[in-house]
Structures are given as C-alpha cells and as structure tokens.
Amino acid sequence: MYGFEALTFNIHGGYLEAIVRGHRAGLLTTADYNNLCQCENLDDIKMHLSATKYGSYLQNEPSPLHTTTIVEKCTLKLVDDYKHMLCQATEPMSTFLEYIRYGHMIDNVVLIVTGTLHERDVQELLEKCHPLGMFDSIATLAVAQNMRELYRLVLVDTPLAPYFSECLTSEDLDDMNIEIMRNTLYKAYLEDFYKFCQKIGGATSEIMSDLLAFEADRRAVNITINSIGTELTREDRKKLYSNFGLLYPYGHEELAICEDIDQVRGVMEKYPPYQAIFSKMSYGESQMLDKAFYEEEVRRLCLAFEQQFHYAVFFAYMRLREQEIRNLMWISECVAQNQKSRIHDSVVYMF
Amino acid sequence: MAGDEGAEIYEEREESMDAAVDKETEIKTEGKEDENVLQFLDSLDGYLTLMDSVNSKLREGWFDLASARHSMGTLRINSTLLDLKYHPAASTFQVTDQEVGSLGSVPRFALSKWVSKGGGSPKGKDFSTDTDSEIGSPLSQQLRHRGVSEKPSAKDENTLAADEEIKKERAKSLSVFGGLVSPKLRGAQLSFETALETLVEIANMRASMLSAFERITEK
Numbered sequence: 001m002y003g004f005e006a007l008t009f010n011i012h013g014g015y016l017e018a019i020v021r022g023h024r025a026g027l028l029t030t031a032d033y034n035n036l037c038q039c040e041n042l043d044d045i046k047m048h049l050s051a052t053k054y055g056s057y058l059q060n061e062p063s064p065l066h067t068t069t070i071v072e073k074c075t076l077k078l079v080d081d082y083k084h085m086l087c088q089a090t091e092p093m094s095t096f097l098e099y100i101r102y103g104h105m106i107d108n109v110v111l112i113v114t115g116t117l118h119e120r121d122v123q124e125l126l127e128k129c130h131p132l133g134m135f136d137s138i139a140t141l142a143v144a145q146n147m148r149e150l151y152r153l154v155l156v157d158t159p160l161a162p163y164f165s166e167c168l169t170s171e172d173l174d175d176m177n178i179e180i181m182r183n184t185l186y187k188a189y190l191e192d193f194y195k196f197c198q199k200i201g202g203a204t205s206e207i208m209s210d211l212l213a214f215e216a217d218r219r220a221v222n223i224t225i226n227s228i229g230t231e232l233t234r235e236d237r238k239k240l241y242s243n244f245g246l247l248y249p250y251g252h253e254e255l256a257i258c259e260d261i262d263q264v265r266g267v268m269e270k271y272p273p274y275q276a277i278f279s280k281m282s283y284g285e286s287q288m289l290d291k292a293f294y295e296e297e298v299r300r301l302c303l304a305f306e307q308q309f310h311y312a313v314f315f316a317y318m319r320l321r322e323q324e325i326r327n328l329m330w331i332s333e334c335v336a337q338n339q340k341s342r343i344h345d346s347v348v349y350m351f
Numbered sequence: 352m353a354g355d356e357g358a359e360i361y362e363e364r365e366e367s368m369d370a371a372v373d374k375e376t377e378i379k380t381e382g383k384e385d386e387n388v389l390q391f392l393d394s395l396d397g398y399l400t401l402m403d404s405v406n407s408k409l410r411e412g413w414f415d416l417a418s419a420r421h422s423m424g425t426l427r428i429n430s431t432l433l434d435l436k437y438h439p440a441a442s443t444f445q446v447t448d449q450e451v452g453s454l455g456s457v458p459r460f461a462l463s464k465w466v467s468k469g470g471g472s473p474k475g476k477d478f479s480t481d482t483d484s485e486i487g488s489p490l491s492q493q494l495r496h497r498g499v500s501e502k503p504s505a506k507d508e509n510t511l512a513a514d515e516e517i518k519k520e521r522a523k524s525l526s527v528f529g530g531l532v533s534p535k536l537r538g539a540q541l542s543f544e545t546a547l548e549t550l551v552e553i554a555n556m557r558a559s560m561l562s563a564f565e566r567i568t569e570k
Contacts, residue, residue: 071425107426118434118527128431179530226531230522286534290422326421333417342414346421 005202005309012090017308019088020317023081024305026053028324030349036331037343045070045332053077067332074328078321079131085314092200096311098159099193100318104133105160106189110182112141113150117173146172147181163188176231183223183240190216190242203310211300211315216245217274218293224255224264225286246271261286287345294348298323302350323348387566394560401556405549412542419536427529428536434527441465441524442547457562460554462547465520 009017028036032052039045042065046058049070057073086097108129115125122142129138137154144150150173151164163185171177190212197208220241227237238256242248247255254267265281268274277292297319304316327347334343420428442464449459525532525540 068425068429107424111426111432114527114529115431118432119436120431120433124431128426128429130426175526176530182529183531223531226533229518230531232531287418329425330417330421333421337410337413337417339410339414346418 003202009309013093013309013311016085016088016093017313019085020313021305024313024317024320027320027350028052028327029351033327033331033347033349036328037340037347039331039335042067042070042332042336045328045335049074049328067329067336070332071325071329074325075131078318078325081321082132082318093311093314095196096200096204097314099196100315101132102159102189102193103186104130105135105158106133106163106182106185108133108138109141109150109155109160109185110178112138113144113173113181114175114178116142117175117178144173147177160185160189162192180232180236180240183219186219187240187242190219191244194244197311200311203307204312207304207307207310207312208315211304211312211319213245214297214300216242217247217251218297220245220247220252220255221264221268221289221293224258225261225289228258228260246273291346291348294323294326294346298348298350320350323350384567387563391560391563391567394556394563398553398556398560401549401553405546405553408542408546408549412539412546415535415539415542419533419539422533422535423528432527439466441520444551458558460551460558462551464544464547465517 032048035048036045039048043063046061046065049055049058054074054077057077058070061069061073082097082100086094089097111129112122112125116122122139125142126139135158137157140154141150144153147164147169151161155161155164165188169177173181194209194212194216197205197212199205223237223240234256238252241252241255251267251271255264258264258267265278268278273296277289277296280292281288301316301319301323304310304312330346331343334340416428442462443466445461445463447459447461448456450456521537521540525536528536
C-alpha cells in the first residue's frame with residue numbers, strides 16, 4: 001500500500017539504501033569539475049581524480065594515459081558498487097537491480113554480432129564489452145548467422161530471451177537489421193521494466209514510471225533524428241518507438257513522419273516538459289539537444305533522492321554515475337585535443 | 352675614305368642594334384624571372400593557406416568524432432567495429448604528369464571520391480583542382496542563362512542523381528557504426544572528407560611551388 005513503505009522497507013532495503021546514498025555523496029561536484037576543466041593534460045586529470053573515489057582505480061595506470069583508459073577504470077568503480085549492492089539485495093530488489101543490467105547486455109550482444117559481421121576477433125570484441133552486460137555464453141554469439149540462430153543457440157537461456165519475440169526472423173544479419181534488432185530489443189526491455197515497476201507499486205512505481213517514460217521519449221526523438229535521410233521507412237521507424245511515455249501514441253504518430261529537425265521541434269514543443277528543452281536551441285540546430293536531454297535527465301534523477309523507501313534511488317545512482325563517466329570522457333577528450341574552450345558544450349553538472 | 356666611313360657607320364649601327372637587342376633580351380629575361388618569383392610566392396601563399404585549412408578541418412573532424420562518441424556511447428563508436436572484410440576503396444587517387452606553361456612538367460594529383468564499387472564509370476566526382484571547368488567561371492565554355500529555367504536540365508538531373516548516389520555511399524561507409532548514427536558522426540565524416548580534398552590540393556600546390564622554385568634557382 002502506497003505511503004506505508006516506511007513501516008517495512010528498512011527490513012530488507014534499509015542497509016542498501018544507506019549504502020547508495022553514501023555513494024551518491026561521492027559523486028563529483030561543480031568544484032571538482034571546475035578543477036578538472038583547468039587541467040592541461042590527462043596526467044593532471046589523473047592527479048585530480050586521485051583525490052576522489054576514482055583514485056584507487058587510476059593510481060596504477062602508467063603514463064601516457066588515454067581517454068579510453070580513464071573511462072574503463074572509472075567504469076570499474078561503477079561495476080564494483082553495483083556488484084556489492086546486488087550481492088546484498090533480496091527479492092524484489094535483486095530483480096530490480098538485474099533489470100538495470102539488461103540495457104548493457106543488449107549493447108554487448110549488438111557489439112559482438114556487429115564485430116563478427118565485420119570479421120573481427122571475438123577476444124578483441126569481448127575486451128570492449130561493458131562489464132555490467134556480460135553473461136556466460138556471450139562468446140558463442142559469434143557463430144550465429146541470423147536472428148533465429150542467435151536466439152536458439154545463445155540467447156534463449158539469457159534474460160533477453162523474452163525480448164526476442166518481435167525480431168525473430170531468418171534474414172541474414174546486416175548493419176540495418178542489427179540496428180533494428182538493437183532498438184526492438186531495447187523497446188521490449190523498457191516496456192518490461194516499466195511493467196515490473198508498476199507491479200512493485202508505491203513510490204518505486206511512481207518515480208520509475210516518470211524516469212522510464214522520459215527515457216522512452218528521448219529514445220523516440222533520437223531514433224527520429226538519426227533516421228532522417230536513411231533508408232528506414234516511416235512504418236519501421238514507428239515500430240521502434242516504445243508503447244508508453246508522454247509521446248505515446250499521438251506524439252509518435254507525428255514523429256514518424258518528420259523529415260528534418262525543425263519538424264521534430266514542432267512536434268516536441270506541443271508537450272510542455274519538452275518545450276523547455278527545445279527552447280534552449282535555435283532553429284535548425286541539433287548540436288545542443290543531447291546536452292539538453294542529459295540535463296533534464298539529471299534533474300529528474302537527483303529528485304529521486306528526495307524521497308525515501310523506494311528502489312528508484314538505485315536506478316538514479318547508476319544513471320548519475322554513468323553521466324559522470326560521460327562527463328569525464330568529454331573533459332578528457334577536450335583536454336587531449338586542446339579544445340578546452342569547448343568543454344562546457346557537453347558537461348552536465350549534477351550538484 | 353667615304354667607304355671606310357660608311358663601313359664604320361654600318362658597324363656602329365650594327366653594334367647599337369645588337370646592344371638594343373641584348374638589352375631587350377635582358378629585360379625579357381628579368382621579366383621572366385620576376386614572373387617565376389611571383390608564381391613561387393603565389394604558390395607558397397596558397398600552400399600555407401591550405402595547410403591552415405587542413406589543420407582546422409582535421410581538428411573539427413576529431414572533435415565531432417568525440418562528440419559522436421559522447422552522444423552514442425563508447426561501445427557504438429570504437430575501432431573494433433571497423434570492417435576487416437575485403438572491400439573496394441571508396442576513393443581513388445591518380446598521379447599524372449602535366450605540362451603547365453612556363454613551369455614545364457609538373458606532377459598533378461587527382462582524387463576521385465565515392466567511385467563505383469562494382470567497376471564501370473565512377474559515380475563520384477573528380478576533385479582535381481582545375482577551377483577553369485567550373486560552371487559560371489569567366490573562362491567556362493558554358494552559356495549563361497538569365498532567369499531561372501522551370502524544368503531542370505538533363506545535366507541538373509544527372510548531378511542530382513550523382514549526389515544521391517554519393518549520399519548513399521556516405522551512409523554505407525558509416526554503417527559500420529550502425530544503421531542509425533548521430534548527425535555529429537556524419538559531420539565528422541564530412542570534415543575528414545574535406546580534409547582529404549584539401550590534402551590533394553596541397554599536394555598539387557606543393558608540386559607547382561617546387562617547380563617554380565627550380566625555375567628560379569636554375570641559371
């Protein structure tokens with residue numbers, strides 16, 4: 001019953017909620033980002049990060065550093081935090097935490113399949129996979145020739161199996177089919193996660209519904225913009241949109257027929273939460289759209305911590321860490337390319 | 352006596368004529384040297400401008416690539432996705448020797464982008480730096496029309512069709528990163544494409560610069 005979580009939540013979830021709120025306090029602040037933005041090279045960044053929670057992960061890395069090394073090591077911190085929480089969690093929190101991994105599993109599956117199509121070495125591909133998305137039979141993905149084989153040989157025993165019902169075909173895997181498979185799987189995953197959160201109910205359902213709806217809407221906009229000028233038909237584009245969110249169903253109807261960024265803007269400005277996002281951009285421009293969406297996402301994720309006794313704080317923490325790693329990647333790239341004046345184009349501050 | 356005086360006058364006239372011819376030849380030679388020096392300086396200026404341009408385009412390209420990686424994720428844009436299967440080159444490069452006026456024989460570099468993958472005539476455009484063949488140029492042989500014609504000419508339709516093919520080839524090249532890529536990645540592709548064209552222009556400019564320098568130094 002909503003409102004009475006305070007009576008029972010702490011029995012099973014109290015310890016982990018305290019842990020995740022402690023982790024949240026360790027996220028980088030604006031002062032940390034200001035220091036990082038003034039670094040002259042990647043070794044300076046490493047030095048500044050040594051005073052943060054990432055210190056122990058970067059301290060043994062030899063110079064010269066590369067931006068991918070910084071991202072990999074910071075991701076290890078995220079993975080360690082996640083695994084610690086997962087091993088302490090009981091049902092239904094453990095299932096909730098597992099759901100957070102499925103997005104990364106989909107990305108890893110697509111990476112392996114795409115790399116195999118391009119005749120890359122499987123070992124090389126496995127090293128690039130996201131650690132949160134690893135599963136036992138992932139290396140076997142390289143033998144599949146089409147989606148039906150992919151499902152039958154490997155994915156039937158994984159948590160992604162239920163998401164394959166909409167994309168089981170015998171067509172050979174090519175770049176466009178793989179892209180459609182990626183987006184179809186992600187759509188099914190988001191809808192499943194949404195239903196799971198609804199089933200949990202309470203504050204978890206209320207907050208996660210908002211966060212997942214925003215995610216679904218953002219994906220719809222990105223799919224629309226990225227498919228402009230490609231061979232993806234309007235019907236195929238519409239099939240990739242999730243069946244929930246603020247834009248469902250009328251916004252999706254209009255987005256499916258958009259042919260340029262200004263038409264997308266025209267659709268989105270009818271929805272007040274997104275009008276504020278698009279008002280930050282000038283006409284014909286899409287460069288700042290990603291940053292605007294990330295800022296809105298961070299705002300909603302930070303608000304999740306304002307309420308207690310729900311699981312959304314775990315989702316919010318994981319997403320905030322991922323955003324932080326994206327920020328560090330961006331700062332590192334700008335420093336490495338001597339483009340420090342452009343750092344603030346994409347850094348999203350959290351606190 | 353008169354004959355001797357006549358012969359002397361004739362010799363003096365011949366000498367003065369020879370001196371005038373020598374002076375004229377000297378003026379022509381100096382003029383030619385000045386022309387070579389001017390050509391060299393022009394080529395040098397063009398070379399330096401093009402070097403700045405290519406550096407700027409490459410910076411822009413790398414920055415756009417980083418933006419695309421930030422937008423799409425490091426898993427979607429990385430070197431492990433590049434295609435190792437045998438495939439024909441998207442662009443080809445030809446080197447020929449060309450006689451260019453006073454500069455003599457100069458190597459000429461030409462880039463053909465987005466050539467047909469299946470052989471046959473290239474669908475793409477030849478980006479050699481011969482600006483005299485551009486439509487609308489004062490030296491162009493094309494007739495210029497006043498106003499706007501309502502029906503597109505056959506040449507316009509061919510150009511449109513070629514542009515569409517090039518657009519498809521560009522999208523095909525980017526498909527190694529997925530079927531739906533960020534506009535930032537497409538921007539990076541265009542920046543690197545422009546940088547490649549500029550590099551070919553630099554090669555041509557450098558060849559003419561070196562040839563002009565040789566002309567100046569040979570005596």
